[in-house]
Amino acid sequence: MSHSAYEYVSGGAGAGVTLQENRVAYDRIRLAPRVLIDVSRIDTETTLFGRQYPFPILLAPTGYHKLAHPEGETETVEGANYAEATLVAATFSNHTIEQMSKVAKRPLWFQIYVQTDRDFTKSLIDRALSAGCEAICVTVDVPVNGPRDRELRAGFALPPGVQRANLASLGSMIAGAGHRPSGRNIYSAVHGPDATWKDIEWLRSIVPAKLLLKGILHPADAQVARETGCDGVIISNHGGRSLDTVPATIDVLRGIRERVQGKMPLLVDGGIRRGIDVFKALALGADAVLIGRPYLYGLAVAGRAGVARVVEILRTELEMTMGLAGCTNLSQISPDFLWH
Ligand SMILES: Cc1cc2nc3c(=O)[nH]c(=O)nc-3n(C[C@H](O)[C@H](O)[C@H](O)COP(=O)(O)O)c2cc1C
DSSP: OOHHHHHHHHOOSBTSHHHHHHHHHHHHOOBOOOOSOOOSSOBOOEEETTEEESSSEEEOOOSOGGGTOTTTHHHHHHHHHHHTOOBEEOSSOSSOHHHHHHHOSSOOEEEEOOBSSHHHHHHHHHHHHHTTOOEEEEEOSOSSOOOBHHHHHTTOOOOTTOOOGGGGGGOHHHHTOOSSOOTTOOOOSSBOTTOOHHHHHHHHHHOOSEEEEEEEOSHHHHHHHHHTTOSEEEEOOTTTTSSTTOOOHHHHHHHHHHHHTTSSOEEEESSOOSHHHHHHHHHTTOSEEEESHHHHHHHHHHHHHHHHHHHHHHHHHHHHHHHHHTOSBGGGOOGGGBOO
16 A cells, blocks of 8 residues: 555544554453363354354445555455455445445445435435345444544545545546545535434335444444334444544443343444454454454455455454353353453
């Protein structure tokens, strides 16, 4: 990746306090393994929204894969195919959702923002569902743009030709518009800063597929999401890229779990870098996790093989952790394996 693209991908909001916290919080958690348990068969299979997944790790929506690889998202999808992983396709991709779905061997999920233009938001969802996407994830944690120091210092701008392919019909002013607003403008050209729970009610009424909210941190919001009919939430601080100094996602998971009482699947992302982190997230009540930057780095280093290898490392390390902690399937992973 170019230096400025790397700063865009690896950097975070503000001074990067939350970005660092997402990682440090995992390392603070200590494990409490049990011994003399037969671990000669370890199973990481799980069921999420009625579908079997061979392991509880998904690829989070991230924009602009051409920054990491000339083939962009279709290369990522090939890597996900090989790894048996499910990709949440981002609205801000350099290939359209139709192009990505054509390559995908397992159904994609699709991420959207509530766009300023609600008719366009609906048309994007309709396109994703016609292309076979199984779930719609509405990202709710970026109503306005926050500062990002590293990106700013590196002078990051979308390179020529790196366009938001799904937005092509809105014209090149929007599809290729500067990645971030400049000067005193805090608003994005496309995110609707006026989005409220009314929009989620509306989305619930028009989305026949699974509907998830991405970017939930507060237990009260998780509860409203459930009451509004959402099928699940992704506990996320956007990988430390939106509001700086919010807590690590792993630290808010327990409170949300207590509030929703197992009535809705909880996914979590942010700072997951090893199989041990996946184990800790599951022990604290997550049903599955997502990774963002790790697979983008894999994509940059070795294209589809890199994406697949990153997933393989995490998956293998999860099995190793389960074996060493004394668990043979995911349902056994509980807070009992955390050292209090
Ligand atoms: C380069 C980059 C672009 C991203 N773009 C989006 C996006 O378009 N929509 C979205 O909901 N989240 C986006 N995210 C956030 C990810 O979905 C995810 O929440 C985050 O990367 C997880 O943290 P991790 O990178 O530490 O694994 C992006 C993250 C990165 C690193």
